[in-house]
Amino acid sequence: MRISSLEEYGLRCLLALAREGCEGQLSITDIAEMEGLSVPYTSKLLSILRKSDLVSAVRGRKGGFCIKRKPDEITLLEVITALGGPLINPDHCSKFSGKLDTCVHVDSCSVHGVLDTLAGTIELFLSKTTLQDLIEQGNRQTGFTPADTLLTGGIQDSTKEINTLDYKERL
Amino acid sequence: MRISSLEEYGLRCLLALAREGCEGQLSITDIAEMEGLSVPYTSKLLSILRKSDLVSAVRGRKGGFCIKRKPDEITLLEVITALGGPLINPDHCSKFSGKLDTCVHVDSCSVHGVLDTLAGTIELFLSKTTLQDLIEQGNRQTGFTPADTLLTGGIQDSTKEINTLDYKERL
DNA sequence: ATAAAACTTTACATCTTTGTAATGTTTTTG
DNA sequence: CAAAAACATTACAAAGATGTAAAGTTTTAT
Structure with a gap:
């Protein structure tokens, strides 16, 4: 059980566009450079995202890609499903x-x-997390990401409760 | 993001042994027939499970495999990790x-x-579910499995709570 | 118009996963 | 002790995922 490469790198490319907002635009070359991917591969990833209606493409000299909806309206579930x-x-x-x-x-x-x-x-889980969540997470830079916090404390107890009380009891 | 074949079929084979309990024993041929898999493939799956110390093998004429621990002491996390x-x-x-x-x-x-x-x-999730849970689930046959119940009601609200209250608030 | 910049598409080489085949080793039974 | 039954191991063929290459199409700027 693994996150596929397409899923991971595609998500990265989409995140780059999400950071630019709905009015922003980036070319394949831009994104490839930002994410450290090859231009042809980035092209393929964006092609998939376009066909899934997550980004739109403008052709020609001043062309590029932009995100089609606001980052807080796009869930990880959509992205992962589109890519994988x-x-x-x-x-x-x-x-x-x-x-x-x-x-x-x-x-x-x-x-x-x-x-x-x-x-x-x-x-x-994926449907509760939006691109906006990831962007804000990236802006923090507190050394400890919320994800870390989540894994070492807090939520774990609540989830345990679910599994023991709700889930197991139903079995 | 997918469950790999090895993970799924390996889990099935282990479940077959789990149903026999710690004293029971099944040969590769038995398991292959029960699960509708080829004998060589079943052999490979059991070999992985043996190297992960989930089952033990007895060689020779009256040989076969048996599960090494009680089914309620083996979590899905162990199994999936061993296989994938x-x-x-x-x-x-x-x-x-x-x-x-x-x-x-x-x-x-x-x-x-x-x-x-x-x-x-x-x-x-995987660490909270044991082989025993799966066996009991399989014995019910109510038409609606606990999993169905889980997905259509109950837990969903609780999990939502986690994501909105605990998780999102920390972000 | 024409060249440059940028998206589009198709084909392909490579690597990993899947599943099979074949051969070897161990134990039991007659 | 020899044959049969069963596990063990290695090698390999087929399918899918990954990433690259190349040639095509569209728009803009000169």
Whole structure:
């Protein structure tokens, strides 16, 4: 289970445009230089983002890309989905690579259930985080990012509560 | 962002052994048949699980595999990590595939921060779910799995709370 | 108009993941 | 002790992901 390269680098490019705001504009060359990527690769990433309607392109001499919506209106879920497809293979049990034609668990697949829940958890997290959140996070530079705080204290207790009280109790 | 095949099928094989309990035993052929996988592939999966110390193997005529610990003592995090490695590339910013030698964000990488948080969220979820949970889930057969319940109501509100109150407030 | 700057598209080489094949090693049973 | 059953290991073919290269199209400035 990994973040793919397309997802990560695509997110970086989109963030660069998000920092410029809706009126701003950057060329592929600009972005490639800022993010330390090759021009052709950056081009490919932006092409994907454009087809997903996250950025718009202006061709020609004074051309470039700009973000299509305000950064606080674009969630990470949209971005990751655009770049990497759905988290869980939609036809989990029907497209089975084993010996049989179909997954032996089609009707009662315990794995499927938990993977769906996992995907739901991830998607929930991603849908609550916007590009604006990332930008503000980057501007802080306090040495400790909110993410660090989050992982070492605070939220962990609340989440534990969810898992023990809500989640486990339902099982 | 996807669950890899190794992770999914490996988990299925381990679950099959978990259902047999610590005293039970299954051969590769048994498991392959139960899960609809080829024998060589099943062999590879179990080999990984054995090297991760999740199952033990008995060689020879009456040989087979058995699970090494009680199913309620094995978390999904262990299993997924054993089969697919860490969720986030550990040297995210140092091993960079762009033009430059190192990632341009080494010191202030906003993407890195949020990806860490995401990984933490996923790991937390995985660490709270044991093989026993999956087995009990599979035994129910109520038509609606707990996962479904989880996704359509209950936990969603609580998680929202986390994201809005705890997480966002800290940002 | 024409050249330069910038986006677009397609093709391709490379690397990783997936799954198979084949061969070797260990233990049991007759 | 020899054959069968079962695990172990290594090598390899196929598919997918990654990143590059090259040629094409559009607009602007001169």
